[in-house]
Amino acid sequence: MFVGVANTIDEEMNITGVKNDTTKNTAHIRAILQFVNSMEAENENGLHFN
Known part of the structure; x- marks a missing residue:
């Protein structure tokens, strides 16, 4: 499965910051x-993640 994300966050923000953020700016991510x-947690869905 391929999942794409548009990078629309501030340059200072990283993935950890996104996960901890609660603003509307990062809601979609x-x-x-x-x-x-x-x-990924569902082992029997037939999807493969690399």
Whole structure:
């Protein structure tokens, strides 16, 4: 599975900052990360992550 994310966050922000942020500016990226994490946690969905 391929999941793409548009980099629309400030230059100073990194992935850890996004995960801890609660503003609207990073809401879409946090939602995508939550989706990916849930798919990775499900071992029997037939998807392969590299």
